[in-house]
Amino acid sequence: MDRLCKATAEDVRVYAAVTTGLVGEAAKRHRCGALATAALGRVMTGALLLAANLKNRECLTVKFQGDGPLGQIVADASADGAARGYVVHPEVELPLTNGKLSVGQGVGRGLLSVTRFTGLKEPVTGTCEIFSGEIAEDLTRYLFQSEQTPSGVGLGVLVGRSGETEASGGFIVQPLPGASEEILSRLEKTIATLRPVSSMVKDGLSASEIISEILQGFSDIHVLSETELAFRCQCSRTRTEEILSTLRDEDLEKLAEDGQAEVCCDFCGEKYHFTKEELLAIRERRSAV
Template identity: 55%
Template sequence: MGDHIIRATTVGGVRAFAAVTTTLVEEARKRHDCYPVAAAALGRTMTGALLLAVNLKTDESITIRISGDGPLGEIVTDAHASGSVRGYVRNPHVELPLRGNKLDVGAGVGNGQISVTRFTGLKQPFTGNADLVSGEIAEDITNYLLVSEQTPSTVALGVLVQPDLTVTAAGGFMVQALPNADDEVLSQIEKNIAALPPVSQLVSEGIDAAGIINRIFAGLPVSMYDEIPLQFECHCSYERVQKVLVSLGEMEINDILVTDGHAEVCCPFCSEKYQFNKDDLELVLTLIKGE
C-alpha cells in the first residue's frame, strides 16, 4: 500500500481527510537518523501538514513550525497540495523513557507554540499561531484550528516505530464540522471516532485511507474524492544552495576560502550534502561581484 491521502464528505455538513504516510515518514527517519521519539514527532507533523495542505490549490503549500522548549527543539515541515512533504527535527537523537507503553512525544516537544503558514499565491502568506496544549502534535493542530482559524476539528496522528528504529506504520485523519453542521451527525461521528483504535494500528493492519474514512463515517452516506499519492520530496538543489552562498557576501566567502578552502552545505530538510571546492567558491565570488 503506497502512501496516499483521500478527501470525503458526508451528510450534515461534515468533511474528513485521511492519509497513510508510512513510506515517507520512514524516508524522513532514515535521512535524519531519527531516534524513536524524534521519528514519531516529525512523522506526526509531516502527516498533519499534508492533511492541512490537501484542501489547497495545486500550486499552494503550507508550513507547520512546532517551537517547543523540549529536547527535540524546533520541528518544521512543508507540505504541498500536490502531495509532497519535507521536514526536519532540530535534535533527532533524543532518547526519553516510555510513558506507559507509548513514546513520550509531549515531553520531547515541551511547551511553546505552533505556527501554520499558508502560501496561497497572495503577496503576503498568512501565518496563524497558537500555544501548544500537549506537545503530542495532533491535539496541538486541533487547538490551532479552533483558536486561530475558528474551525472545529478532530485530528488523529500516529507513527509506529519498531525496536530496530524502522517506521512500519504512519498515518492520520482530520474531521471538520462545517458551519451549521447537523448535531445528530456529529454525535454519530464522535461515537465512531471514540471506538477507533490508534490510527497507527489501523495502518499496520493494512487499512487504507478510504477504510479509515468509512470507519469514521460508519452508518452515514459517504462521498469520496480522488486519491492523491504522497511522497517525501525536497526542493533543494546545487543551484539553490549556491544562491545561499552568494547571499553570504564577499567577506564571508573569502574567509571560507582562507580558512578551509572548501565548503559543505547540508540541507536541513533532507540532509542532502552539497560540496563546493576552491573553484566553486571562486565562482561564487564572481557571482557576488557581478550583482
C-alpha cells in the same frame, strides 16, 4: 503506497492519509531515534492533511517551537502531496510513558504556528500555544482557536524495535458549516471509539479504507480525490549557490581559504560540496553582474 484521500458524507468532511513511506524516508535521512520519528512523522502527516485544503501549487509550513529536548520540529507540505521536515535533535530518547513514546514530553511547551503560502499575497501565519505536545491534540486546538474550525484530528506513528517506521498515518474530520447537532454528536462518538490510526495502517488499511472506518454509520459517502504522497525537498545545487551568493565577499573568501565548503539542507540532509575554486567563482560571477 502513501496516499491521501478526501471524502464527504452527509455534512462531514474527512481527509485520511497513509504516510509510512515518506515518514520512514525522513527518519532515515535525519537518523531519527524512535521518539523523533514519532514526533516528526505526526507533524509531517498533520501538515499534509492541512495542506490538502490548499490549491494546487500552494504550500504550508507547520512549526512546533517547544522547549522539550527534541527542539523545534518543522514540516512543509504542499497540496500536490509533497512533504519534507526536520527535528532539531533527532537522536533524543526519553523513557516511555504508559508504554508509549513520550512525544508530548519531547516536544514540551511553547508555540505552534502554521504559515500558508498562497503565492498571491503575503504568507499568512496563525499561532497558538502548544497544549500537550502530542501534535494531534495541538493541531485540533489550533484549528479551533486560530481558524475557528472545529475538527477531530488523529495522528499516529508506529516505530518497530529496530527503529524502522512500521506504520504512519492520520485523519482530519470536520463538520461542514450548518451540520446538525445530531451529526456532531454522532461524529464525536465515532471518533471517541476509533482505534488508533497507526494500528489501522499497520493492518494494511488504505487511506480510503480508514475513511470508511471513520464514517461508519454515515450514509452518502463520496470519495472526492486521492493524491499520491511523497517525501520531496525543493533544495538543489543551484539554489544552494544562490544562497552562497548572498554572503559577503569576506565570508566567501573565508570559506575559500578553508579549502572547501559543505552546505547541508536542514529539510532533507542533502549535502552540497563546493571547492575553493567554485566558491571564488561564485564571488566573481556576482561581482560581474
